[in-house]
Amino acid sequence: MNSRLLPRFFFGIFILFSAELLSNAIVTGILLGGFYAALSIGLSISFGLLDIVNIAHPAFIILGAFVCFIFNSHYGLDPILIGIIFAPAFYVLGTLIYRIYYESFEKTGAEALRGLAFFFGVMFIIEVILIMSFGVDFQMVQADYIDFKATFGVVDLPFRMFVPFVIAMIMTFGLQYFSSRTFFGRAMQAVAQDSLALRLMAIDPARIKRIAFGLSLATCSIAGALLVIVIPIEPSVGRLYIGQVFAIVVLGGLGSQSGTLIAAMLLGLVESMITTFFGPSWSPAVAFGALILVLAFKPTGILGRVGDTRG
Amino acid sequence: MSRNRFYIIIGALLVLSYLATRFVDNQFYFFAGFAILQLMVMALAWNILGGYVGYVNFGSAAFFGLGAYSAIVALNLFDASLFAQIITGGCFAALIGFGTGYLTLRLRGVYFAIATLALLVVSETLIVNWEFVGGAAGTYVLPKKNPTVLGVLVVGKENALFDNYKELLFFLMCLIALATIIICSLVENSKLGRGLAALRDSEEAAESMGVPTLRLKLFATTLSASIMGVTGGIFPYYMTFIDPISAFNLDISVNALAMPLIGGTATWLGPVLGAVVLGTLQQIATVTISSEVNLLIVGLFLVAFVVFAPGGFLGLIEKYWKRGD
Numbered sequence: 001m002n003s004r005l006l007p008r009f010f011f012g013i014f015i016l017f018s019a020e021l022l023s024n025a026i027v028t029g030i031l032l033g034g035f036y037a038a039l040s041i042g043l044s045i046s047f048g049l050l051d052i053v054n055i056a057h058p059a060f061i062i063l064g065a066f067v068c069f070i071f072n073s074h075y076g077l078d079p080i081l082i083g084i085i086f087a088p089a090f091y092v093l094g095t096l097i098y099r100i101y102y103e104s105f106e107k108t109g110a111e112a113l114r115g116l117a118f119f120f121g122v123m124f125i126i127e128v129i130l131i132m133s134f135g136v137d138f139q140m141v142q143a144d145y146i147d148f149k150a151t152f153g154v155v156d157l158p159f160r161m162f163v164p165f166v167i168a169m170i171m172t173f174g175l176q177y178f179s180s181r182t183f184f185g186r187a188m189q190a191v192a193q194d195s196l197a198l199r200l201m202a203i204d205p206a207r208i209k210r211i212a213f214g215l216s217l218a219t220c221s222i223a224g225a226l227l228v229i230v231i232p233i234e235p236s237v238g239r240l241y242i243g244q245v246f247a248i249v250v251l252g253g254l255g256s257q258s259g260t261l262i263a264a265m266l267l268g269l270v271e272s273m274i275t276t277f278f279g280p281s282w283s284p285a286v287a288f289g290a291l292i293l294v295l296a297f298k299p300t301g302i303l304g305r306v307g308d309t310r311g
Numbered sequence: 312m313s314r315n316r317f318y319i320i321i322g323a324l325l326v327l328s329y330l331a332t333r334f335v336d337n338q339f340y341f342f343a344g345f346a347i348l349q350l351m352v353m354a355l356a357w358n359i360l361g362g363y364v365g366y367v368n369f370g371s372a373a374f375f376g377l378g379a380y381s382a383i384v385a386l387n388l389f390d391a392s393l394f395a396q397i398i399t400g401g402c403f404a405a406l407i408g409f410g411t412g413y414l415t416l417r418l419r420g421v422y423f424a425i426a427t428l429a430l431l432v433v434s435e436t437l438i439v440n441w442e443f444v445g446g447a448a449g450t451y452v453l454p455k456k457n458p459t460v461l462g463v464l465v466v467g468k469e470n471a472l473f474d475n476y477k478e479l480l481f482f483l484m485c486l487i488a489l490a491t492i493i494i495c496s497l498v499e500n501s502k503l504g505r506g507l508a509a510l511r512d513s514e515e516a517a518e519s520m521g522v523p524t525l526r527l528k529l530f531a532t533t534l535s536a537s538i539m540g541v542t543g544g545i546f547p548y549y550m551t552f553i554d555p556i557s558a559f560n561l562d563i564s565v566n567a568l569a570m571p572l573i574g575g576t577a578t579w580l581g582p583v584l585g586a587v588v589l590g591t592l593q594q595i596a597t598v599t600i601s602s603e604v605n606l607l608i609v610g611l612f613l614v615a616f617v618v619f620a621p622g623g624f625l626g627l628i629e630k631y632w633k634r635g636d
Contacts, residue, residue, distance in 0.1 A: 104618045114617040116367045121613035128607040246425050285436035288429035296414040
């Protein structure tokens with residue numbers, strides 16, 4: 001090997017090596033994006049459509065994850081099955097919380113200050129109760145597919161990411177179908193657009209919002225199950241996801257489910273790239289940094305609704 | 312309360328706090344007192360924007376932590392004195408507050424709230440990755456031996472103003488708290504305060520009456536952030552150690568927000584009352600039960616008060632006062 005070939009050889013190795021890294025980063029990014037979509041789809045209903053700034057959304061996801069952990073470790077049930085079984089319970093919890101929220105804040109127009117503080121308080125209550133009952137140790141669930149990994153050439157497909165991705169896609173597209181094709185879904189959109197007009201049609205906006213908010217919490221149960229499959233959890237990791245979910249919902253354009261999916265994919269890809277090429281300690285800044293930039297320069301998001309005056 | 316009497320009381324409290332450092336021996340009181348005063352200043356600062364203007368700041372800890380870390384930078388670069396560190400903290404936090412406000416205050420209040428939360432995580436991540444200030448591991452701050460101001464020995468065993476640093480810092484925190492109370496009462500009773508109140512009630516109406524809403528909001532945000540930065544600036548010295556987790560903790564944010572909402576947001580008395588009552592309760596809970604219970608207490612009080620007693624302690628007192636007539 002002469003002296004001119006040697007650098008080329010190393011360059012070739014480098015290209016091959018980084019191509020492998022890059023393709024893995026892209027696959028991970030897409031899987032991560034789908035998972036993020038599951039975390040934020042509920043918030044795109046409550047914050048995006050109903051204008052309820054549920055800052056405790058990630059805390060409810062953590063609650064769902066812990067429910068999943070309890071039933072998985074005691075009875076060995078499948079995590080996703082537990083998430084689906086408990087979704088109705090979360091729905092009921094959501095309708096109860098909305099009732100309090102409506103009576104205390106929305107009726108009197110105090111949601112801007114005290115409504116926000118209310119959810120902030122709820123978030124801390126959930127977190128501290130979980131810490132007091134489970135401690136700050138990381139908990140995880142058991143299932144056959146979690147440790148399984150398929151390999152296609154240089155690309156790895158870890159099932160602990162792939163299974164949540166599939167469920168997340170079903171949930172996201174299901175909700176999108178629901179909100180664009182069914183009566184209730186359309187009523188939900190109508191609340192967001194003009195709740196007075198809805199009232200004139202003899203539909204009670206508060207009732208629609210109650211059901212929709214219940215629905216958004218029901219997604220937390222399933223999202224929590226996905227979360228605990230993807231990574232081990234402890235009670236305060238929910239704080240880290242506040243940025244992700246709000247960034248995605250704002251970036252996607254408030255209340256647009258397809259926008260939410262696109263934004264989630266985008267964020268997942270960017271975050272996976274940053275983690276691969278710069279190191280994981282920078283990844284928390286990605287979501288929040290994106291959020292600040294979006295708020296500063298394009299507050300209506302990628303697919304903002306036409307006629308949205310809230311920007 | 313007439314203005315003169317107000318200032319006399321403030322002055323008397325300051326003298327009293329100095330006398331306390333001379334005659335009280337049990338160091339726990341200064342430790343607990345510092346914690347409560349820190350809560351109080353953060354609450355008062357939060358209330359300038361939250362209470363007077365109605366904009367929720369979730370990122371109090373960001374301004375606090377940036378104040379603390381800019382003090383560390385000043386120390387590492389210029390070997391700055393305690394006083395200079397506190398001023399640096401205040402100025403840098405004010406700058407960041409102004410920037411955040413400038414970018415987001417034109418939007419709905421909700422976006423401002425979320426942006427402040429984002430600011431918290433972004434600044435924490437930056438500090439974690441910045442080795443110059445200690446990175447994720449944190450850094451130690453060693454108090455200077457025998458510091459003097461204008462030839463007077465400030466901290467020392469004999470012939471000094473204070474016996475040790477904890478007492479000096481307690482006194483400084485009292486000074487900051489009283490100064491913040493004066494600032495808040497000045498804001499409340501000025502044209503500025505009336506402008507802010509008008510803005511809180513209806514931004515459109517205020518705007519159309521010629522109130523320069525954006526400028527007022529920016530002023531309130533900058534002032535609030537700078538006071539938080541000052542509180543942060545003194546913090547590393549007090550702890551003698553600082554790391555990103557303690558400086559940018561969301562617990563600081565929830566406390567700063569909860570105290571005014573529990574005490575009452577209309578005047579400076581609300582945050583003071585909330586901080587004294589809840590802060591004392593927290594100190595008792597920390598000593599007797601555990602530090603997790605602290606947050607549970609704050610969370611429960613916060614939710615209970617915003618749902619059942621929107622006026623806070625002050626609102627409750629006023630209600631019973633009226634019923635007595």
